[in-house]
Amino acid sequence: MSADILTKFLLCAATMIAVCRLLTAVMARLNQPPVIAEMLTGIALGPSLFGLLLSDVQKWMFPDQSRPVLYALGQLGIAVYMFLVGLEFSSSLTRGSGLLRRCLSVSLAGISAPFLLGVGVTAWLFSSRPDLVPDVGSTSGALYIGIVVSITALPMLARIIEERGLLGSRTGTIALGAGALDDVIAWLGIGLMLTFTATGEVSPVVTALGFAAFVAVLFGAVRPGVRWYMARTDDEQGTGFLALLCALLFAACATTEFLGLHVVIGAFALGLAFPKSEALSRWSATVRPFAVGVLLPFYFVYTGLRTDIQLLGSAAMVTGVLLFLAASVLGKLGACTAAQLWHDRDWVQAAQVGVLMNTRGLIQLVALNIGLEAGLITRTVFAQLVVVAVITTVMTSPGLSLLEKWQRKRRVNASPPAELARVS
Template sequence: MADLFADTLKTASEILSPHGPATAGAAHSYAPGDFSIHFFLQLAVILLACRVVGWLGKKLLAQPQVVGEMIAGVILGPSLLGFLFPDFQLALFPKETKNVLYVGAQLGVGLYMFMVGTSFQAGHFKAKARSAMSVSFAGIAAPFIIAAIITPFLLKVPGLFAPSISQANATLFMGACIALTAFPMLARIINERGLAKTSLGTLSLTAGAFDDAVSWCVLALVLATFGGGPGLAILAIGGGLTYVVFMVVFGKRVLAPLGRMVERDGEMSMTVLALTLMAFCLSAFLMDAVGIHAIFGGFLLGVFMPRGLFVEELKKKVEPIAVVLLLPMFFTYSGLNTRMDMVNSVELLLIALGVLACSILAKWGACYAAARLTGENHATAMGIGALMNSRGLMELIIINIGLQKGIIGPTLFSMLVLMAIVTTVMASPLFEVVYGKKARASGELGAVPDGAGA
């Protein structure tokens, strides 16, 4: 017990120490000005690509902007731009600058999840929690069953998982990836399609929220137990739980003065904005430092932020920069790590297609079956399954963490990026085919608002 305590204390004391391994030395080095030159050019190209591909996706495929940005990230990486113009792509995104892009990507996705947290509505859980539990349970149980079946085969393929990973951790990680639902995108689709006050919309939101919560808890468990020794596991689990308990007990009370200041002034002052962003940075730091991930800290803080005028003002000041400027860096960083050329054999292609098929079956199929068993008609159950099958940004976040922490290799990462994009692109058009068009024709739903999917 004393040794375990000493190991945990040692791990905690080294939070600000280098965590290596060190990057291999290069024949040349970059001066600070070189990083600056590359960064601003990279950001300009990223914004252009995301806007153009997002616009094309909206006009041609009626897809949300975020779907186009996911695809743009892959286009800018080695899978397309690097394949067609390798020298140009390498000059634009040299490996030495990836760490700078990584930090910007983490800030973007962390702020995005912070804003998602501020939109979290407990009412969705209460309204249809009982009826949604069966759909949620099916959307969790089936993916983990499928993961338990396919993971032993995946572990036999070199390069998909880390050599040192246990079968249990690999299974849990794959289960979390398959079980995940793109909750922010799900909420966006439901609002855009006029489903917010319908039984289908409420049920889907509730089930999706439960599924995401379980997936993130499983990921936190894998991160805490994978390759870090008992000290790291105790620090991650203990630190994470302590912070959650603190926020549940004291979070709203500590943060309430920020809301009162905004209500008093009728707007958010620069001081309140600075305090809010400082709280976000500290929350993200704490979760990163204990060994989980910054996005947990951002989302958790957002859940307990004051509501009302505070959130309205915060969204006006922070959301445009987070979504338009910073978040595209995350998609591009994901794209730079996506190597579709690594799926370069019939065996690997079949594995990629198998993972995609299993993911769709485990999520859409299981949620459809559960909805039917709870009394929903065929069209409604199909619509629920189509919405729950979308992975979106949340999938990219979880697999980026897996790649960063060394749980999976670049080949499996690329396969899961493909799965995330395909299941996300499927969601809106598939929903309209199986439910939306008939419901609008019968008058059950209104017309799709102009700009839906933007």
């Protein structure tokens, strides 16, 4: 990297962090989590806003040569963060009974219903209103859209769960577990679609078998090996332990990336398998602020830089957005709520799970970019589904706030009046 490119990269990194912090303060006043600010930062600094207003300046600050560095830092940030989420998730999973069964049923409902609705809406639009979904007439395109609308963005979901104080709760644990299963199923489906279009490098069979072997190695070899190392060394806070942890993290992410999945799956799986200790908890508390505050925004900003929503310039395109949004929300939020309600009969908790699972965010944008590059969707459909991803993510925080308000009101109504309490 030349000195000029390095200078531009450092400048764009500083600009990115400054804009992100500014938007975070604005979003806080609107009761939106910082993750929304990170999404909007990437979109604002990309061709959708900055590139529209100051095209030459935007291209100068974000040249193509610096994008790989932004990408690498973003992947590092998301890997570290999802490893930390996996650590917390595995601890939460041991509390309470039946959580795995609930996670599985919520995941299956949250994958199948939006998939079927997405495929159905796409097929109906193409047969009745092809102007709303231009050039998406193939079966592969409709199936891919069904997969995309069924995605739950695990990194985004984890951020919101943490920021709302739900990490470790039954609701947060069920949503995280179901979201992780959703991601695995969705990426397997994406790999299958890429195989059909002859653009995937790894077949779905290799992906499925390879991932099963990867999980077996994590829990059968890596977990006892790390536990053996930790029992025989006092270097758990030193460079030796840190080097071992980073090597395992990078290897896990490389494995799932090679298998056609995403680095978040490898990092999350390693966090699940990693043996817990008090020293590791102290280490994660130290690393988390840097990973969340500095590295993680690179992930969201890089993906946002590739997004251009200027293609939505007609009423027909907006109609397509609304139809895809209805299929996404009814399929994901509705089905997940029903699945959780079937288990616990607590409609508030069930609705909280449904609202959380409806979070899509930039993981959906990653899948959309893959489909666009593979020719499975067009730029117009891409822009329509980008708007759906943003709206469903923005819906999460107000939805949770409303449910919390109803929950508090229900508790107050269930409590005896003060006069009766004093008499008794």
